[in-house]
Amino acid sequence: EKLYEPTIRKAAGLGRAAEAADPDSYEKAYAFCDLLVVGGGASGLMAALVAGRSGARVILADEDFRLGGRLLSEKTDIDDGPALRFVAEAEAELQALPNVTLMRRTTVFGAYDGGTYGAVERVGDHLPVPAPFMPRQRYWKIVAKRSLVCAGAIDRPIVFGGNDRPGVMSVQALRSYAVRYGVSPGQRIVVFANNGYAWSAAFDAAAAGAQIVAIVDVRPEPPAIQLERAKKRGIRVIAGGEVVATSGKLLSAVTVRTARGTERIAADVLAISGGASPNVGLTSHFGGKPVYNPDIAGFVPGALPPGMRVAGAADGDFSLARCLAGGAARAADAVGDLGFAAQATPVPQARDNPVTIAPFWHVQDTKGAAFVDFQNDVTAKDITIAHREGFRAVELLKRYTTLGMATDQGRNSNVTGLAIMAALTGQDMGTTGTMLFRPPYTPVAIGALAGHHRGKDFRATRPTPTHGFARQRGAVFVETGLWMRTQYVPQPGEADWLESVTREVTATRGGVGLIDVSTFGKIDL
Structure with missing residues (x-):
């Protein structure tokens, strides 16, 4: 253990657990x-x-x-105004309602x-110097009669040689x-994708000032409306193309392959998108397996926990108009179950962008x-x-390769890995299936689960009736369950515990001894 374990841990990039006490409070x-x-x-x-x-x-x-989800990063309109205006107005109304609680920086x-949900609120993580007595995090146990998961979706990558080079990022990033933070991540940006959402992201980034030099789409014939929008913005389109290589210590160029041959394009950022995976983690915590939906090339929730509903992108609906309508309808159903009459609420109008995607997972014949x-x-x-080697079932694949066993539980990688296995076995994605997700959805600090219950706040000291008497005589105590029991009472001149106990x-x-049996178990009849 002292010879090979440190070497293996160092090679794997594993550190050492902290030995000092956690200085934060929870x-x-x-x-x-x-x-x-x-x-x-x-x-x-x-x-x-x-x-x-x-x-x-x-x-x-x-x-x-901040509330708003992807609306914070998209240049789109709701009710003939910026989406951020809708977010601000909705947040202000919710803040004013006495029966509504907004929990920001809180992950369920x-x-x-029993309708119980665990959540962690990051109270002071973002502060360089938290206020006195401010906890770092707060663990919430939320008991809800009904729940509605509107957790969105996560961009997934396309697999090709060199896709881990610094400068390669997701389209959503x-x-x-560009849109939310007003920062261009590079000077020359190439987008590599198989779906219409990536094009919208490229157009938004270009409108915010980023230089998009090319969109590489694996589809031979992308939708005409997207081609027109790219032409108006002066963005080159390479249809039916694949990125087969990247170059540079930091990304400096990408190599694109089409039916006409290969081409090297100078770029310091490559944004990739293989589609979006609905965030189904919470929906499968009771064992319900996600179901493959070929229309979005992704898995959507299957059997749900009692009292739970799903809406929006988490349910595989990527249209903004239908996300707004779906959230309103599911909420009305949920409160209606509980006897509340939902008011007739007009659904805001939004541009309906249909989902356009061609399933594509892995660029073949790439180096690296x-x-x-x-x-x-x-x-x-x-x-x-x-x-x-025969590890083809999804759970065996997971354990053999550690696919999806990191802190993201495969949210960024499972679908792509399963698609590669499906191609190798000749099965469709629905037959191949996916892994189950288990709580916690994200890593949770043990300190947050313990709260104040650590040290003496966890194991309180319970003195016996004779504790004061023994302490005055210099007794040595021992923890017995929750009790502090007298172990022995040393006298001056005694060398060790054995001499004291022998006496x-x-x-x-030879005479009389006194024992306090308060620490013994009792039976209440």
């Missing part, structure tokens, strides 16, 4: 509501508005410090029995940098490591080896 709290809405994007905001106006007790939890990480799971360094070659035993056998 709290635990409880909350009760009629409807818990998980996610503060378009669907979540509409759901909270409909439920809040009905008089139901509503908790809206979102892991971001688990669904449990590009959009967030083609990463599938970036956290656990699982490559396409690893999946091929798993297939050859006490001799005195008791």
Whole structure:
């Protein structure tokens, strides 16, 4: 262990657990509501508005410090105005409703029995110097009669050699940098995708000032409307193309392959998107397996936990107009189950962008490591080896390769890895299936679960009736369960505990001894 284990851990990039006491403090709290809405994007905001106006007790939890979800990073309109105006107005109304609680910086990480949900609120993580007595995090146990998951979807990568080079990022990251934060991540940006959402992201980034030099789409004939929009913006389109290589210590160029040959394009950012995977983690915490939906080339929720509903992108609906309508409808159904009359709420109007995607997972015949799971360094070659060795069932594939066993539980990689295995076995994605997700949805600090219950706050000292008497005589105590029991009482001149105990035993056998049995178990009849 002292010879090979340190070497293996160092090679794997594993550090050492901290040995010092955690200097931060944590709290635990409880909350009760009629409807818990998980996610503060378009669907979540509409759901909270409909439920809040009905008089139901509503908790809206979102892991971001701002509500709005992807609307914060998209240049789109709602009701003939910027989407951010809708977000601001909805947030202001929710803030004013006494029966609605907004929990920002709060991640709902688990669904449990009896309508109980675990959540962690990051109270002071973002502060360089927290205020005195401010906890770092607060663990919430939320008991909800109904829940509505509006957790959105996550961009997934395309697998090809060199897709881990610094400068390669997701299309959603590009959009967030450019639109939400007003920062261009590079000077020359290439987008590589198989879907219409990536084109919209490229156009938004270009409108925010980023230079998009090319869109590489694996589809031979992308939709005409997107080609027209790209032409107006002066963005080159390479249809039927694949990125087969990247160059540079930091990304400096990408190599694109088409039917006409290969081409090298100078670029310092490559934004990739293989589609979006609905965020189904919470929906499968009771064992319900996600179901493959070929229309979006992704898995959607299957059997749901009792009292749970799903809306928006988490349910595989990527249209903004339908996300708004779906959030309102699901919330009305949920509060209606509880006897609340949902008011007639007009659904805001939004442009309906249809989902356009051609399933594409892996660029064949590329050089270099083609990463599938970036956290656990699982490559396409690893999946091929798993297939050859007979580890083809999804749960066996997971354990053989560690695909999806990192802190993201495969949210960024599972679907792509399973698609590669499906191609190797000749099965469709529905037959191949997917892994189950288990709580917690994201890593949770043990300190948050413990709260103040550590040290003496966890194991309180319970003195016996004779504790004061023994302490005055210099007794040495021992922990016995929750009790502090007298072990022995040393006298001056005694060298060690054995000499003290021998004296006490001799005195008791020759005379009288006193024992306090408060620490013994009792039976109440």
